[in-house]
Amino acid sequence: MSAFPKSVCVYCGSRDGNDPEFAQSATATGKMLAANGWRLVYGAGDVGLMGRVATAVQAAGGKTFGVIPSHLMDWEVGKRDLDTFVVTETMHERKKVMFMNADAVVVLPGGAGSLDEFFEALTWRQLGLHEKPLILLNIDGFWDPLTDLLHHIVDSGFAGENILSFVTVAEDVRALEALLQAAL
Numbered sequence: 226m227s228a229f230p231k232s233v234c235v236y237c238g239s240r241d242g243n244d245p246e247f248a249q250s251a252t253a254t255g256k257m258l259a260a261n262g263w264r265l266v267y268g269a270g271d272v273g274l275m276g277r278v279a280t281a282v283q284a285a286g287g288k289t290f291g292v293i294p295s296h297l298m299d300w301e302v303g304k305r306d307l308d309t310f311v312v313t314e315t316m317h318e319r320k321k322v323m324f325m326n327a328d329a330v331v332v333l334p335g336g337a338g339s340l341d342e343f344f345e346a347l348t349w350r351q352l353g354l355h356e357k358p359l360i361l362l363n364i365d366g367f368w369d370p371l372t373d374l375l376h377h378i379v380d381s382g383f384a385g386e387n388i389l390s391f392v393t394v395a396e397d398v399r400a401l402e403a404l405l406q407a408a409l
Contacts, residue, residue, distance in 0.1 A: 231409045232264040232290065234327030236342040237274040238335035239301050247334045248277055250364045253398040254333065255281025261402065262287075263409070266327045268319065269293035269310060270301030274333055279304055292322045320345060328409055329358040331401065334367040343371075350391045351384070358408040360393045362401050368394065 235258075241248045251274040258265050258278075265282045268275050269291025282289055289307040294316055297303070303310070313319045320342055324330070332343045349355055361368040372394060378384050395401035 232266050232327045234266040234323050234330045235278050236339045237333035239270050239273040239275055241273050242334055246365050251277035252281040254278055256285050257398055257402050258282055259285035259287025264288040266290045266323050271304035272302050292319045294319050331360045333362045363394050363396050
């Protein structure tokens with residue numbers, strides 16, 4: 226658990242994606258986190274959806290905790306004006322520090338990195354290593370193929386149905402806020 230009463234880890238893209246709603250929702254997520262007094266824990270980038278969430282949190286007076294591996298400082302444009310800015314040596318350390326400093330995990334649209342982070346958190350939950358909420362922000366159905374895949378994994382006998390209960394889906398930022406308020 227973090228030193229703050231409530232911290233939310235946000236995994237999301239270092240790009241904006243093709244749907245303008247992704248960027249709008251990232252900004253709205255940042256504003257919502259700050260409005261609730263929840264600290265943002267994220268990958269410390271200043272590009273794409275990552276940068277939008279962090280900038281919105283900061284603009285609304287919220288707290289930020291960013292973690293970035295040294296090899297991504299240029300690529301993801303490390304956002305050095307965060308309340309807490311941690312540079313790690315590896316991606317594995319980044320994910321661990323982010324996860325350990327959060328009380329809940331939210332996944333906005335993103336690519337392979339966001340999927341990696343999501344599946345690691347889901348696997349740890351499946352193994353009983355944590356009980357943190359894991360919420361997909363399903364903007365314009367972005368995560369529908371992922372939720373279909375999870376059902377397929379269960380239907381194919383590679384996981385018990387309980388794995389489905391470890392993931393909650395929010396269709397918009399208002400629903401995300403309600404889920405976080407209920408969980409934290």
